[in-house]
Amino acid sequence: MNVREAIVDIASTEDLLERALKLSGLVTTLFADVGFSLVVVGGSAVEFYTEGGYMSGDIDFCRREIAHIPLRLAQEVMAKLGATGGPRSWRVCGLFVDLLGLLENESASPMRTVETPYGIVKLAPRELVLVERVLAAYYPQPSAEALKTAKQMMACSLEDPLMNWMEVERLADLSDFKVLRELRLLKTEVENG
Structure with missing residues (x-):
């Protein structure tokens, strides 16, 4: 090359x-x-x-x-x-x-x-990137800009047939992230448009 x-x-x-x-x-x-x-x-x-x-x-x-x-x-x-x-x-x-x-x-x-x-x-695995974006949307302070990014990442992840949602929830529930509730709410919001 x-x-x-x-x-x-x-x-x-x-x-x-x-x-x-x-x-x-x-x-x-x-x-x-x-x-x-x-x-x-x-x-x-x-x-x-x-x-x-x-x-x-x-x-x-x-x-x-x-x-x-x-x-x-x-x-x-x-x-x-x-x-x-x-x-x-x-x-x-x-x-x-x-x-x-x-x-x-x-x-x-x-x-x-x-x-x-x-x-x-x-x-980096899509599942990890999504959970990191959800964390950034809510912590250390809620951020409208970071939430917009998390929604974009969620929307494209919902369209990916290879997305492992069990892994997403496992990651979100880890003590490193602790955003399972936020993730589920955001997923529902994006799914319902």
Whole structure:
């Protein structure tokens, strides 16, 4: 793969969702080439699951390996993309790319994958992302903006035949989240339109 040609293509992609997906694929591939598996998490995962219904403005990655990514290595990988900034947050093709650390994944559900022209992107499990959005909608303080995002995530999750609702409820009931009641109310509200 010619990285320079990929960057030209990504930078010229007008649709922000498509640009973010392509860039995620390229970043994932380059880090895999040096031995690190990345997963898209948080608002960036919401962005991809909702197909742009929610736009975060950045791409958040966590690593799957216990070993940390040496900062110099991360800088060298991102330099191949012409990125500026660092050592954990860069600007590339008009988007921010953030390396957040080790993946925290309480879900038993599988990662979802998205194939891009520049590599396969792994997304945090949809079930986990939904429960995290419900938590953010109500705690530490209720947030209208976060609630809107949680509703978008709920709506697209209701349309996914692979969604494991037993796992969603299990996660929501964990002491890490404690939002089972809120999740059920939100699900009912979104189902009833």
